[in-house]
Amino acid sequence: MKLAVIGLGLIGGSMAKDLRRTKFATEIIGVDSHPNNAKIALEVGIVDRIELLENAVKEADIVLLAIPVDKIAQVLPTILSQVSASTTVIDVGSTKREITEAVKDHPMRGNYVASHPMSGTENSGPTAALEHLFENKICIICDHQNSRPQHLALAEKMFQALGMPIAYMSSDEQDHTTAFISHLPHATSFALANTVQAIEDRNIIFDLASGGFQSAVRLAKSSPQMWGPIFWQNRDYIYEALESYIHHLEEFKKSLKNNDHEKLIALIENANNIRGILGGENSSLTKKEETIIKFYTK
Amino acid sequence: MKLAVIGLGLIGGSMAKDLRRTKFATEIIGVDSHPNNAKIALEVGIVDRIELLENAVKEADIVLLAIPVDKIAQVLPTILSQVSASTTVIDVGSTKREITEAVKDHPMRGNYVASHPMSGTENSGPTAALEHLFENKICIICDHQNSRPQHLALAEKMFQALGMPIAYMSSDEQDHTTAFISHLPHATSFALANTVQAIEDRNIIFDLASGGFQSAVRLAKSSPQMWGPIFWQNRDYIYEALESYIHHLEEFKKSLKNNDHEKLIALIENANNIRGILGGENSSLTKKEETIIKFYTK
Numbered sequence: 001m002k003l004a005v006i007g008l009g010l011i012g013g014s015m016a017k018d019l020r021r022t023k024f025a026t027e028i029i030g031v032d033s034h035p036n037n038a039k040i041a042l043e044v045g046i047v048d049r050i051e052l053l054e055n056a057v058k059e060a061d062i063v064l065l066a067i068p069v070d071k072i073a074q075v076l077p078t079i080l081s082q083v084s085a086s087t088t089v090i091d092v093g094s095t096k097r098e099i100t101e102a103v104k105d106h107p108m109r110g111n112y113v114a115s116h117p118m119s120g121t122e123n124s125g126p127t128a129a130l131e132h133l134f135e136n137k138i139c140i141i142c143d144h145q146n147s148r149p150q151h152l153a154l155a156e157k158m159f160q161a162l163g164m165p166i167a168y169m170s171s172d173e174q175d176h177t178t179a180f181i182s183h184l185p186h187a188t189s190f191a192l193a194n195t196v197q198a199i200e201d202r203n204i205i206f207d208l209a210s211g212g213f214q215s216a217v218r219l220a221k222s223s224p225q226m227w228g229p230i231f232w233q234n235r236d237y238i239y240e241a242l243e244s245y246i247h248h249l250e251e252f253k254k255s256l257k258n259n260d261h262e263k264l265i266a267l268i269e270n271a272n273n274i275r276g277i278l279g280g281e282n283s284s285l286t287k288k289e290e291t292i293i294k295f296y297t298k
Numbered sequence: 299m300k301l302a303v304i305g306l307g308l309i310g311g312s313m314a315k316d317l318r319r320t321k322f323a324t325e326i327i328g329v330d331s332h333p334n335n336a337k338i339a340l341e342v343g344i345v346d347r348i349e350l351l352e353n354a355v356k357e358a359d360i361v362l363l364a365i366p367v368d369k370i371a372q373v374l375p376t377i378l379s380q381v382s383a384s385t386t387v388i389d390v391g392s393t394k395r396e397i398t399e400a401v402k403d404h405p406m407r408g409n410y411v412a413s414h415p416m417s418g419t420e421n422s423g424p425t426a427a428l429e430h431l432f433e434n435k436i437c438i439i440c441d442h443q444n445s446r447p448q449h450l451a452l453a454e455k456m457f458q459a460l461g462m463p464i465a466y467m468s469s470d471e472q473d474h475t476t477a478f479i480s481h482l483p484h485a486t487s488f489a490l491a492n493t494v495q496a497i498e499d500r501n502i503i504f505d506l507a508s509g510g511f512q513s514a515v516r517l518a519k520s521s522p523q524m525w526g527p528i529f530w531q532n533r534d535y536i537y538e539a540l541e542s543y544i545h546h547l548e549e550f551k552k553s554l555k556n557n558d559h560e561k562l563i564a565l566i567e568n569a570n571n572i573r574g575i576l577g578g579e580n581s582s583l584t585k586k587e588e589t590i591i592k593f594y595t596k
């Protein structure tokens with residue numbers, strides 16, 4: 001299986017590592033618009049060789065698009081025009097409506113599988129690539145009825161090789177859900193980092209930052225090249241999520257302002273219910289291992 | 299050294315474990331108003347025996363108060379009235395103004411050292427107690443000029459036995475700083491948990507929760523018994539922190555509403571600066587190991 005990975009950063013690099021380790025890919029061709037990323041990926045053995053985009057897509061069995069979501073929307077129509085009928089094209093962007101909209105009338109739409117493997121870290125670039133990053137994490141496949149069965153099957157096989165259970169939903173449903181579960185937590189961390197930096201001198205933050213603060217602010221280290229376009233493409237749903245979030249913060253403010261101790265406790269107790277939903281740090285992984293979950297589109 | 303630990307939960311239990319391991323304490327007496335906690339702590343060897351509060355404080359060299367901050371403010375005056383002149387009383391609550399105010403005119407005020415060791419987890423109870431929980435984390439000592447030198451010295455020695463660098467500040471400064479660095483991140487996580495639970499069905503949260511969401515929402519599992527009173531005692535500064543935080547969230551909303559892409563990128567880039575302040579996951583620990591940091595009160 002010849003795999004072309006377009007974008008040799010955290011996500012593309014991590015996938016390449018695991019797809020080689022599991023022998024799903026026998027040859028990996030790398031493409032990156034940043035020559036330095038390409039050079040590093042080659043040096044550390046993430047890819048076997050570097051090619052120009054147009055050459056890579058012509059010879060690959062799978063073209064994996066792991067670049068920022070604005071770039072995916074730009075380049076996907078061109079790639080679909082260049083590939084052969086037997087090539088499967090998969091993107092792994094965090095948003096789906098704008099990307100699928102860009103190719104909805106493309107004659108090769110059936111070769112494309114719209115995906116969102118839900119994993120990552122706050123780091124970027126090929127040196128941030130990790131093995132096992134996707135294991136037991138969910139991969140969302142969107143609008144699967146618009147992919148031809150062979151291409152859908154190969155994409156599913158690839159994500160299963162990475163150890164990922166697969167969920168199916170519409171692009172709209174994925175963008176809405178992801179706005180709350182993934183994009184909002186990034187916004188809450190970005191805003192927390194900005195709040196603390198606005199009021200405290202840097203030394204106090206550095207010295208007093210406990211594990212709790214580090215945990216809540218971790219996602220604030222995520223790159224603007226990746227997250228700017230995600231916020232942009234999903235801005236209506238992220239705006240909705242932010243409005244809802246601010247409402248819930250206002251509830252805390254209100255309980256403090258009104259000296260309403262009972263209300264404060266009730267708000268914390270309700271938040272605590274997330275423990276039962278998420279389980280312990282590892283229990284959710286164990287449960288996920290047991291099953292491939294299928295949600296069908298609304 | 300005979301140590302009485304009042305409150306055998308996560309914090310008291312973890313301190314007892316390390317103070318025994320490092321041989322700082324040769325005998326540990328436990329006090330807990332919940333008989334079941336006391337029983338567990340005795341069974342797992344966190345304490346050598348269980349006593350009633352009034353007996354424990356009479357024979358201990360150090361009385362360590364590790365109970366919710368409302369309970370500390372209630373019980374501290376009584377304890378100071380019961381101890382001998384040679385006994386050191388230390389509390390480890392997350393707020394300091396209300397607690398120090400409760401004993402400011404007490405004739406034994408000098409025996410008391412107001413402290414806030416900045417570490418913890420989202421779990422509670424004696425079974426959550428961990429060794430090394432405090433290592434390389436900061437301990438704040440407040441209003442140290444109000445503690446007699448011998449009691450201050452012994453408290454410092456105890457926190458150093460736990461591996462903690464010590465910072466000195468006023469109760470007011472600690473409550474303000476901690477509102478932003480510790481209490482606000484709890485509020486942001488509580489509100490995130492409440493937001494997501496309000497809109498999504500439980501299965502979707504469970505299935506789609508990635509590492510990023512888990513990280514941002516971790517603190518939402520923290521107990522209302524501990525955090526309700528902290529929010530209560532520090533409500534003015536937490537209110538201020540929440541207002542500032544909501545302002546920074548509104549900046550994100552505004553950039554989305556006004557199609558201001560440059561502004562959005564600038565907000566993310568500013569948040570990214572937290573990376574330089576906090577360093578990598580371990581670098582801050584290494585730096586902290588090198589030095590005992592002293593801030594003097596304003």
